[in-house]
Amino acid sequence: MARPWLNVLAQVVPVPLGLLLSGALVWGATNADWSGTSSNSGNTWTAASAGLGNDSRKPMFSIEDMRPGDAGSNCARIKSNAEFPTALKLYSNSPNWPNDFQSFVNLRIEMGSGGTFGNCDGFTPHRTAFDGTLDEFVNLHTDFRTGVGPWTLPGKPPNSRSFRFAWKFSPSAPNGAQGETVNEVTFTWEARERE
Known part of the structure; x- marks a missing residue:
């Protein structure tokens, strides 16, 4: 005699089994898709630099025992x-x-090309940057905003400008200027990105 529960089982089991097998086939098909990738690695961002240097290794001037009418010059190249x-x-x-001793030191600064520190041979002036007294230069040109210039340095090094500093101790320096010394002077070149 046939068992009725076996008939019910035979009718019910194929449906879940069929669903299970069809799900496995779909999963297998999805897992079998081919793919490809392409990468571009090693990306970095580095800020540019506005580095500036000069070819001096000591002060341009260390003048002693000046007498009225004495003169001299020196060059520096800015890179x-x-x-x-x-x-x-x-x-x-x-x-x-x-004191006012520095007002008797006349100073002429020219911008040009050629020449190196300690040797102005080959210097070609392009423009006079300053012509006055040392006192005037130090008091009037104190920072980038008030500095003399500007001169354009194009991008992509090497870029350079040469400067010739010519000084003369005034022939009209008074007797009271004997033995006087100016305070230490620092000449500063500054480069900023052009706007």
Whole structure:
């Protein structure tokens, strides 16, 4: 005699079994899809530099025992390694002086090409940057905003500008100027990105 529960089982089991097998086939088909990738690695961002240097290894001037009418000069070459155009200016951030001795030192600064520190041979002036007294330069040109210039340094090094500093101790320096000394003077070149 046939068992009725076996008939029910034979009718009910194929449906879940069929669903289970069809799900497995779908999963297998999805898992078998081919794919490909392409990458671009090693990406970095580095800021540019507006580095500036000069070829001096000691002060341009250390003059002793000056007499009225004495004169001299020296050159310096300024180099930029900036990869973008910059504006170059020259100024002095030296402290104010307590006497007027520096007003008897005449100073002429020219911007040009050629020449090196300690040797102005080959220097070709392009423009006079300053012509006055040392006192005027130090008091009037104290930072980038008030500095002389600007001169454009194009991007992509090497870029350079040469400067000739010519001084003369005034023939009209008074007797009271004997033995006087100016305070230490610092000449500063600064380059900023052109706007």
